[in-house]
Amino acid sequence: DARVTQTPRHKVTEMGQEVTMRCQPILGHNTVFWYRQTMMQGLELLAYFRNRAPLDDSGMPKDRFSAEMPDATLATLKIQPSEPRDSAVYFCASGLGQGNQPQHFGDGTRLSIL
Amino acid sequence: GENVEQHPSTLSVQEGDSAVIKCTYSDSASNYFPWYKQELGKGPQLIIDIRSNVGEKKDQRIAVTLNKTAKHFSLHITETQPEDSAVYFCAASPTTSGTYKYIFGTGTRLKVLA
Numbered sequence: 744d745a746r747v748t749q750t751p752r753h754k755v756t757e758m759g760q761e762v763t764m765r766c767q768p769i770l771g772h773n774t775v776f777w778y779r780q781t782m783m784q785g786l787e788l789l790a791y792f793r794n795r796a797p798l799d800d801s802g803m804p805k806d807r808f809s810a811e812m813p814d815a816t817l818a819t820l821k822i823q824p825s826e827p828r829d830s831a832v833y834f835c836a837s838g839l840g841q842g843n844q845p846q847h848f849g850d851g852t853r854l855s856i857l
Numbered sequence: 858g859e860n861v862e863q864h865p866s867t868l869s870v871q872e873g874d875s876a877v878i879k880c881t882y883s884d885s886a887s888n889y890f891p892w893y894k895q896e897l898g899k900g901p902q903l904i905i906d907i908r909s910n911v912g913e914k915k916d917q918r919i920a921v922t923l924n925k926t927a928k929h930f931s932l933h934i935t936e937t938q939p940e941d942s943a944v945y946f947c948a949a950s951p952t953t954s955g956t957y958k959y960i961f962g963t964g965t966r967l968k969v970l971a
Contacts, residue, residue, distance in 0.1 A: 747900075774957055776958075785961060785962075785963045785964060786901075786946065786961040786964075788958060788959070791958065793957075799958070834900050834901070836900075838957060840957055841957075843888070843889045843906075843908050844957075845891050845903045845906055846891075846903075846957075846959065847903070848893075848900035848901045848902065849900050850898070850899050850900045851899075851900050
């Protein structure tokens, strides 16, 4: 089965450090989503792309977060500088970008900011 | 704003019994309703979905029903097994808007007691 691949699976770093999370969407999928999951907030949509163009990043703190798609096989989410409140699990999902088609999730990056 | 309410937040059932999880959505433009199962340390995995032109869909032990008039949809799991224990999320997507964004419910933690 084709899968969304996320790296790293776990990241522990100190406050103030830059964090980069990577996602390889399923081949042929043209829509990529970044979500953050916490106990308190559930699944929050941070940003999403279609055909590598950002369509909506309104869920993302703009001062420290940035999301890009350098090419069709790689999406990145960066936090600079990181803060303890950024600790969460970050998921990437991809889809065909067509009506009534599901999003497929990776297994996430568990981020801990000390 | 757009909202999906999900109930109950936790559900414990005896092995072999049925489990029902209910969701209510607010955006009448929603016309695609996926259900995801999330196991510990994994990303959400699609288990079943339903389109707005269908009232019910079944796949082995799981079924989903949709009442568009009432803006309700439900997940039914029959003959529950210990491996059904997980967190389940419903979502609604107004695909006619062209955004393919999901609005997720807050999740239901299902425990199947052996």
